[in-house]
Amino acid sequence: MSEYDDATRLETGDDPTQRHGTFHEEWMIGNAVNGGLVMTTALRALGEHLASDPTETTEHVDPVVLSAYFMTASQPGPFTVTTEVMRCGRKLSTGQMTIHQTGDDGRPVERMRAIGSFGNLTDLDVQRQASPPEMPPPEQCVSAEQAPPDFLANAKFLERLDLRLDPSTAGWALGKPSMRGVMRGWLRLRDGREPDTTMLMMALDALPPVAFELGLFGWTPTLEFTGHVRRRPEPGWLQVTLGSDTLGGGMMEEDAMIWDSAGNLVAQSRQLCGVRLPKAGG
Amino acid sequence: MSEYDDATRLETGDDPTQRHGTFHEEWMIGNAVNGGLVMTTALRALGEHLASDPTETTEHVDPVVLSAYFMTASQPGPFTVTTEVMRCGRKLSTGQMTIHQTGDDGRPVERMRAIGSFGNLTDLDVQRQASPPEMPPPEQCVSAEQAPPDFLANAKFLERLDLRLDPSTAGWALGKPSMRGVMRGWLRLRDGREPDTTMLMMALDALPPVAFELGLFGWTPTLEFTGHVRRRPEPGWLQVTLGSDTLGGGMMEEDAMIWDSAGNLVAQSRQLCGVRLPKAGG
Incomplete structure (x- = not known):
């Protein structure tokens, strides 16, 4: 298994809206776990939630848009992602993701909250797109x-x-x-x-x-x-x-x-x- | 009172996290109330919530960033905005806004959910900014x-x-x-x-x-x-x-x-x- 897949791996429990994982020191930047890793972990949780939701079309496997707000710096150690499916549409399924860790006082501390939508990006037609930059190999x-x-x-x-x-x-x-x-x-x-x-x-x-x-x-x-x-x-x-x-x-x-x-x-x-x-x- | 201020006016009830208003037909575009008006209404609700929150610094009066997801088209008629203060920091206060209307079956239908942050934009220094476009008066x-x-x-x-x-x-x-x-x-x-x-x-x-x-x-x-x-x-x-x-x-x-x-x-x-x-x- 790749270290990226390992770092974003989640365990499910009895609650279908919660998944648990562990942030590793190896993914830190400065005094926090890299925010990009935090976001992809949250997306993975929402993707797994959607895939297991009987009301959801299982075709929505690609994250299409994500808006994430960072409240406190994620630290190495266990975390919980809570997901909520807000709407399952024909084209997009939209949900909310929240990541908590346990603070020094034993109470949950919110690290990041995000809203995002999944869709399906197979075989897309492209009408307009910016060209890649010119840069050395x-x-x-x-x-x-x-x-x-x-x-x-x-x-x-x-x-x-x-x-x-x-x-x-x-x-x-x-x-x-x-x-x-x-x-x-x-x-x-x-x-x-x-x-x-x-x-x-x-x-x-x-x-x-x-x-x-x-x-x-x-x-x-x-x-x-x-x-x-x-x-x-x-x-x-x-x-x-x-x-x-x-x-x-x-x-x-x-x-x-x-x-x-x-x-x-x-x-x-x-x-x-x-x-x-x-x-x-x- | 300006028609914009009138259109975004909110009433408070017993629940400090809920405010009530009415969308008017005059603000429609196509088959929906203009999304920008929906967003500013939600922001006004969060701003009022923050101003009334004893844990919040009352200096955070300007919306600085907002991410809004539109689930269904807002219709003329009554609506409820629910706000949640997520974090009050030194520089920014962050919260969530949700707008519901009552659907044909009498149940609440979510129109928009957003996360946003308020701060204070008085007397800012500007280091870099794009110049305005050249265009006729x-x-x-x-x-x-x-x-x-x-x-x-x-x-x-x-x-x-x-x-x-x-x-x-x-x-x-x-x-x-x-x-x-x-x-x-x-x-x-x-x-x-x-x-x-x-x-x-x-x-x-x-x-x-x-x-x-x-x-x-x-x-x-x-x-x-x-x-x-x-x-x-x-x-x-x-x-x-x-x-x-x-x-x-x-x-x-x-x-x-x-x-x-x-x-x-x-x-x-x-x-x-x-x-x-x-x-x-x-």
């Missing part, structure tokens, strides 16, 4: 392994990925951010597992913060994340671009797009994240 | 009143707005869509009420569907909408742009941006909507 890109050791020490999550950044957008790793607010890279899971529609939601939030290419190296916690999956990805490398145009009031927006190895746009997202600005003159 | 633009009568007959909502479209993106109204997937316009409330941060969420979803400029004149129901408010708008006209790059599988993404009369980006959104394509050869 993976072997000419900068591997995340070349990042500064003090950065990697707090980014065990990046060891789960084979991530290669376009050198023209990886200046931050050498202390020379481009200040353009753009980052591009190739991405696949280190364990060789091929991407699927659920994994894409994690991939949308997997690159280092685009804020790094604006010279902002602080923690940029995701406050809200909405991702759209548009196609099932072909096996192979994913091409990911990040960009941000809006920064103010201690918050920025970060937009991601992903193309698969066939050059099709397979997913896109926007998130609102917190930014800590360096003090003037500091 | 309002008096040289195409008023929504000039749209085909059969379109206006099903768009009473548009009578609530003073909407002026850039002629270069209003070809659809003359049966000659540009096919570029871009629409631009000036927008303000017809009743003269100035914009605020809650009204901006409605304004993000107020223009005709950008699909019209792709020659797709069918109904494009919003499945999911996420909007970010970045600043309090100055009084006066709003400049709104819509664009779409991704269309396939019967769904498209629609991105909106709004600048205020001072030229500041005040809000942006992305929505996933359903699209009915004309039959081949039809």
